[in-house]
Amino acid sequence: MDDLSFMIExxxxxxxxxxxxxxxxxxxxxxxxxxxxxxxxxxxxxxxxGKKNLxxxxxxxxxxxxxxxxxxxxxxxxxxxxxxxxNYGLGKEEVKRRVEEALVKTxxxxxxxxxxxxxxxxxxxxxxxxxxxxxxxxxxxxxxxTIALDPKNRRRFIExxxxxxxxxxxxxxxxxxxxxxxSRTILLGEGKIxxxxxxxxxxxxxxxxxxxxxxxxxxxxxxxRRKEYEDSVH
Amino acid sequence: MDKWTEARRSLQMMETPGExxxxxxxxxxxxxxxxxxxxxxxxxxARDHLDVVLAMGVWLYAYALIGGxxxxxxxxxxxxxxxxxxxxxxxxxILDRVPALTVGHVVISRGMIAFxxxxxxxxxxxxxxxxxxxxxxMNGILSALLKLKVPVLxxxxxxxxxxxxxxxxxxxxxxxxxxxxxAPGQKGIHFSVWGSLVGSMMxxxxxxxxxxxQSMELRGYKPEETFAGEEKWNKESTVYLxxxxxxxxxxxxxxxxxxxGSIFMGR
Numbered sequence: 001m002d003d004l005s006f007m008i009e010x011x012x013x014x015x016x017x018x019x020x021x022x023x024x025x026x027x028x029x030x031x032x033x034x035x036x037x038x039x040x041x042x043x044x045x046x047x048x049x050g051k052k053n054l055x056x057x058x059x060x061x062x063x064x065x066x067x068x069x070x071x072x073x074x075x076x077x078x079x080x081x082x083x084x085x086x087n088y089g090l091g092k093e094e095v096k097r098r099v100e101e102a103l104v105k106t107x108x109x110x111x112x113x114x115x116x117x118x119x120x121x122x123x124x125x126x127x128x129x130x131x132x133x134x135x136x137x138x139x140x141x142x143x144x145x146t147i148a149l150d151p152k153n154r155r156r157f158i159e160x161x162x163x164x165x166x167x168x169x170x171x172x173x174x175x176x177x178x179x180x181x182x183s184r185t186i187l188l189g190e191g192k193i194x195x196x197x198x199x200x201x202x203x204x205x206x207x208x209x210x211x212x213x214x215x216x217x218x219x220x221x222x223x224x225r226r227k228e229y230e231d232s233v234h
Numbered sequence: 235m236d237k238w239t240e241a242r243r244s245l246q247m248m249e250t251p252g253e254x255x256x257x258x259x260x261x262x263x264x265x266x267x268x269x270x271x272x273x274x275x276x277x278x279x280a281r282d283h284l285d286v287v288l289a290m291g292v293w294l295y296a297y298a299l300i301g302g303x304x305x306x307x308x309x310x311x312x313x314x315x316x317x318x319x320x321x322x323x324x325x326x327x328i329l330d331r332v333p334a335l336t337v338g339h340v341v342i343s344r345g346m347i348a349f350x351x352x353x354x355x356x357x358x359x360x361x362x363x364x365x366x367x368x369x370x371x372m373n374g375i376l377s378a379l380l381k382l383k384v385p386v387l388x389x390x391x392x393x394x395x396x397x398x399x400x401x402x403x404x405x406x407x408x409x410x411x412x413x414x415x416x417a418p419g420q421k422g423i424h425f426s427v428w429g430s431l432v433g434s435m436m437x438x439x440x441x442x443x444x445x446x447x448q449s450m451e452l453r454g455y456k457p458e459e460t461f462a463g464e465e466k467w468n469k470e471s472t473v474y475l476x477x478x479x480x481x482x483x484x485x486x487x488x489x490x491x492x493x494x495g496s497i498f499m500g501r
Contacts, residue, residue: 034448055454063452069404070445073397075246087454115246117239131453 015178019213062132122153262374323352377463
């Protein structure tokens with residue numbers, strides 16, 4: 001990554017797109033301090049992300065992994081969702097309240113005593129989100145959140161995403177998801193910002209997308225084809 | 235449920251220590267200390283003192299019985315280890331044929347006694363570790379270690395090995411399925427691909443392990459806090475520890491069987 005500079009306002013929903021190897025996931029890892037920049041700084045709430053304040057930063061930022069199997073490592077859903085609040089030294093009652101609230105928010109309360117091995121892909125994704133929500137973070141980062149989700153679960157996830165408050169950042173190849181959920185999009189290419197603008201402006205620009213190894217979102221492509229068909233019929 | 239899932243579940247039993255056991259209210263440190271003492275006392279038995287080893291076995295049986303623990307379950311889950319124990323002392327009856335005692339017309343050699351004693355000592359050690367695992371759980375054991383001032387680094391290593399074992403099982407299951415689907419009709423894995431399969435499994439496990447560790451880190455994992463433990467030392471734990479210490483020493487250092495025999499024989 002090189003010469004990358006941008007600012008995200010509180011409460012914004014931002015999509016980060018780009019071809020494979022553009023540096024999208026690296027960018028997320030930089031934000032939570034899983035890796036550190038060789039030059040420059042990442043500021044969260046005007047505070048530079050560094051080894052000394054990692055604990056505080058990570059309390060503010062929730063990171064939902066691409067692969068739920070690596071995010072869920074405790075035996076039961078309840079234990080997994082309670083893992084972070086417990087580690088941050090919250091009291092028993094507070095942990096219980098947060099776990100319940102996160103499970104209710106994600107609609108997974110009925111799974112609380114289930115083993116994570118028994119969950120379907122969609123359930124795992126929702127529980128992964130709950131494990132992050134239990135810390136009540138101000139910023140949520142999602143790495144390819146709709147990967148391996150069936151249409152119904154994908155829709156459910158989008159609805160849930162819209163209900164969530166706070167700043168949300170999604171890294172995804174699912175451009176329809178970005179179009180559906182984010183007001184702003186950052187297009188990355190070879191570790192640099194190619195374009196940072198309103199989502200529709202980027203995702204409706206076929207030439208820009210194709211130049212950067214992407215394609216129009218399916219819903220736009222579909223609408224275009226439908227119009228072509230209707231024009232040819234009339 | 236396939237064998238891989240079953241293996242992962244068996245591993246996970248350490249996360250959910252038996253609620254039904256009588257020992258659930260006992261502080262992890264008390265259970266940990268008892269197990270360590272038991273292990274020391276059992277392993278310190280001389281190999282020809284079969285009666286002492288048997289007495290320790292009786293103690294463990296009583297412990298399991300009182301606590302509602304099942305030794306059968308342990309045998310079912312860890313039969314492979316018990317089978318391995320069988321081979322540990324197998325050379326003894328072959329190499330040491332000096333007669334030690336005669337039962338009826340059967341002469342029992344010193345080597346045979348040593349073999350049985352070694353097997354029993356190993357089996358008892360395994361059983362006691364299993365009972366500790368099912369009654370205390372991994373978090374409890376680690377919190378006991380933390381209280382005993384074991385270095386955090388070591389606790390971290392134990393916990394991560396435990397976590398990664400589950401991942402290894404998962405990866406092994408995936409690799410095995412992928413192999414099986416492309417090698418129909420084969421029994422087991424052909425030796426020519428062992429190297430590459432194990433290699434790819436290791437690399438995949440390491441990659442996944444790194445991600446899991448990152449996930450733990452992001453959710454504030456710090457051994458000192460994660461295993462600080464909420465359980466407080468209670469009266470039951472003190473009583474439990476005292477009874478266990480006393481009874482263990484009695485079984486180990488007094489000739490229990492001779493005493494019982496003399497009571498019944500009236501001598």
